[in-house]
Amino acid sequence: MSTFILPVGPQHPALKEPTSFRFLVDGETVVDADLRLGYNHRGIEKGCEERTYIQDLYLLERVCGICSNVHMTVFAQGVEKLMGIEPPKRGLFIRCLMGELERVHSHLLWLGVAGHEVGFDTFFMYTWRDREIVEDILEMISGNRVNYGMQTFGGVRRDLDEMQIKKTLEGIAALKARTPYYLNIGATEPTLVARISGVGVLPKAKALELNAAGPTARASGVDFDVRKDDPYAGFGEHIPFNIVTDEGGDVLARVVVRAKELMESYNICEFILKNLPAGEVRVKAPRKVPEGEIISRAEAQRGECIHYIRSNGTDKPDRVKVRAPTLANWPATLYMLRGGYVADIPIVMAAIDPCLSCTDRMAIVTDVRRGSEQVMDWETLRQHGIEFYHKRGIKL
Amino acid sequence: MTFEEIKKILEENLKGKIKELANPYLRRMVLWVDKDDAVEACRVLKEKAGFYHMSTITGRDTGEKLEALYHFAQNGMALTLRLQTDRSDPKLPTTVGVYPGAVFYEREVHDLVGINFEGHPDLRPLVLPEDWPAKVYPLRKDWHYNREKGVIE
Known part of the structure; x- marks a missing residue:
């Protein structure tokens, strides 16, 4: 089966913090999520x-x-x-x-x-x-x-x-x-x-x-x-x-x-x-x-x-x-994202209040069915989430 | 649980395997076991002694040995589990099987101190850049950062 990877991150000058995520998606559903930290590792220790x-x-x-x-x-x-x-x-x-x-x-x-x-x-x-x-x-x-x-x-x-x-x-x-x-x-x-x-x-x-x-x-x-x-x-x-x-x-x-x-x-x-x-x-x-x-x-x-x-x-x-609290919450976040919609990625990730002083915000989406790879920045992904729910009648 | 209660549970379940068990400060304890008993010790801590939370793992270079300090917590007590390994072949058993939340902590220690966690599902670099040279571990004491002096010409 071909796959579609949605990469989120690492750097976007207009946005908050750098981290890279890779989401394996099947249509609109996230199958798996992976994370790469360290874009802001400053060697403070x-x-x-x-x-x-x-x-x-x-x-x-x-x-x-x-x-x-x-x-x-x-x-x-x-x-x-x-x-x-x-x-x-x-x-x-x-x-x-x-x-x-x-x-x-x-x-x-x-x-x-x-x-x-x-x-x-x-x-x-x-x-x-x-x-x-x-x-x-x-x-x-x-x-x-x-x-x-x-x-x-x-x-x-x-x-x-x-x-x-x-x-x-x-x-x-x-x-x-x-x-x-x-x-x-x-x-x-x-x-x-x-x-x-x-x-x-x-x-x-x-x-x-x-x-x-x-x-x-x-x-x-x-x-x-x-x-x-x-x-x-x-x-x-x-x-x-x-x-x-x-x-x-x-x-x-x-x-x-x-x-x-x-x-x-x-x-x-x-x-x-x-x-x-x-x-x-x-x-x-x-x-x-x-x-x-x-x-x-x-x-x-x-x-x-x-x-x-x-x-x-x-x-x-x-x-x-x-050890700052965000690192403790990443394994749980990856768990929460699995099985959810691509449209929910921004709010689920925001919900742990990630402070990476250290997190990149663009995503790679890989589609299991279509087999293509697409890079989305955070703003595109957020807009996608809003429009996705608009079509389902949830208009904020 | 109080220190005395936890001490009793650990002494019963880890007979003859405890190198050190102390209560240096209020609500803090230290447990030192051999690295071969690490997974068993973790299982006892989680299932018998009530340490449901792993806070983090600290990797440390003592000079002669490499040390991993596992920090656990429960309501009212924080415990540090001390494991040591040789510098020449730094290996420790993974604790991901007992504490699934340890997966990033072990990767971080592997990156920065260079301890290999045997049986870990995925030891790719987590925090160091992709072009970082192999076998160079920045948190060891023999690594120093020499920044080139900035010169204005």
């Missing part, structure tokens, strides 16, 4: 071995633009344990606050991207407008919209004053009033639901077997959340929150989980700001780190982020290993 700890902190922040604070937090708290220092409580609470604000901006961004990939650009405009509120808060606190540079060994680098707390609470209140509307649209708007319900299904057993993480796993009913399982930063200090799970396992469930997580994050932020302990925000950290090894974990917006750090008594680490 090797680079860390050649730099001092404080330089690594800022290098690792640049692993990713969207979850920069998480990588900084994970590395800082791991090295703190190796150094044997404990940040003051106020520092930990602010560390936690930054993590949650970052989750809010990332989830709002993702909701918009999900809307865009299915052709619902109004949703995209709405969520991104509201994302500006949290971006302004982050800029006010840290001075930057991305790559905040807030964490350091022994605590955080900037304190909050009364004015900042007041303004942050106001922003959170505004977001809290608007988010239920998005949850309502995402979960009940008939046209959108028709596009995302039953698409990219990942059953709970498969999510466990393929080691999915973050909202992808939680939308399949796995209550895996590092904030609860392995409390870090302020979470050990009894900051109350609930894990959001959903049994659906499809793209719809992932939208619902993320929208509900936004509400949880607002509550966490409000709790932190209203119960912020007094005192210093950091302690002094030594320059050299005693010999040892540690695993440090945190819940990034996309799932578990884990660093392995090995120190050798000098001011440079012996080995730093970074």
